[in-house]
Amino acid sequence: MTIDEAQQEIIDEFALLGDDRESTIYYIMELGEKLPELDEKYKKEDNIIKGCQSKVWLVTELKDDKIIFNADSNTAITKGLISLLIRIYSGRGPKEIMNTDLYFMEKIGMQNVIGSQRSNGLTAMIKQIKLYGLAYQAKIGS
């Protein structure tokens, strides 16, 4: 599955929820619950992506030239949001991560669901993921 196919899958899932903001919020939280828990040893300052009210820990490893992302958050909503990003990005090569633009949030109307402050948080997470792409790309060479 390409990144775009993964995005489309998420868009289709959210379309089923319709315009109901509450159901969408609960759905995001349920997605977060399915995310495997991050070991406590990774929940350190170095791995934190700074957000406003919630903390996000993002951990990476390189396996067969693919980046594996694992993450956790202290709030359910944010955990759900990052689970979407992991679904899209984890297990992909650095180049693909760096070169693909995300449009699923706009299609879903995510800003209306989670508000602009949290939308900015989500953008910060994507930026961090792309930075990892860049760093690993430099590490493995082209």
Next chain:
Amino acid sequence: MLDLEKIRKDFPILNQEVNGFPLIYLDNAATSQKPQVVIDALTDYYKGYNSNVHRGAHTLADRATGKFEATRTAVKEFINASSTEEVILTKGTTEAINLVANTYGRQNIKEGDEVIISTMEHHSNIVPWQMICEEKGAKVKVMPINDDGEIIFEEFQKLITPKTKLISVVHVSNVLGTINEVEKIIEEAHKYNIPVLIDGAQSSPHFNVDVQKMDCDFYVFSSHKVYGPTGMGVLYGKKAILEEMPPFLGGGEMIKEVTFEKTTFNALPFKFEAGTPNIGDTIALKTALDYVNEIGKDNIAKHEEDLLEYCTAAFQGIKRLKIIGTAKKKVSVISFLIDGIHPFDLGMMLDAKGIAIRTGHHCAQPLMNRFGIDGTARASFAIYNTKEEIDQMVESIHKIIARF
């Protein structure tokens, strides 16, 4: 008894749906909503007599100046200052505290001196003191609080030394709702001739404030929390102290005479009001104060006490809910935590039901550290809130807890 139905109709913003539910606005400690009369006062000014104040020779300027100064008189009466010279109009509570730190503080705080604040201060009553103390090589000392969220008076007494130059303390905590016994603190400070600044951002909306009776040296508050416009606030200071203080900002209005060699400064209160002020919002603040006076501060206090009591009782019936801030004397502000649900998630889930609360550290991180928490959820009530709204919130919280 308040005519709640009538009061609610005075606030047009309340009559709307948010996310498909009738809006329940419980974030009044952040900012209160504005009655139609205040909104009208703003548009009347811009439509009818927008002009600069204290300068023009024409009719509109005269009208604007009259209305502008009428607010100063209304504020004087609202807090019972002894004269309008003691009422300085500012951008808000934050600017008022910074003004005192940068004038009185800069003039009087020397190396090795001390400023005392409390554990439950808003950042706006911490940072300005840290900044001036750092500049001067002085120290900020902190009154400790007990687990209920009350200042420990005996510990405060121990903090006073001959080096103490100022005490700046919050009247009512924006997080805990605690009403501090500021009269006792002021009395103690004055034994040693130490002036006291009272941060009244959260007391001014809730009950009667009498600065002369309180005997504070400075009292500051914001318009937007007392049903007035944003961007507008008040610094009250005792005349004798204000007279001695150097100006804060330089510019128009605050001068008596300017030559390139020397400038002499205007008299109180204008000495501290450089530049064109926030005229429209200032004028509308009087309308807000008139509105509050018409309802009656005692009636407001009574209504809000009822809501606080009602909500506290309901919250005590929720097993996994813990109230943060259990002082004996509180205003209608309740911070709380629910076991297993992050306040941020709770806020979003309530918002989906049209219920607006605040979540986070409430600009009081040291207080959060004192309680060993990251943040809280906070519901805060105003004159237009009802028990039915509290019922709705409690019912929603029950449903949310059931899902987690």
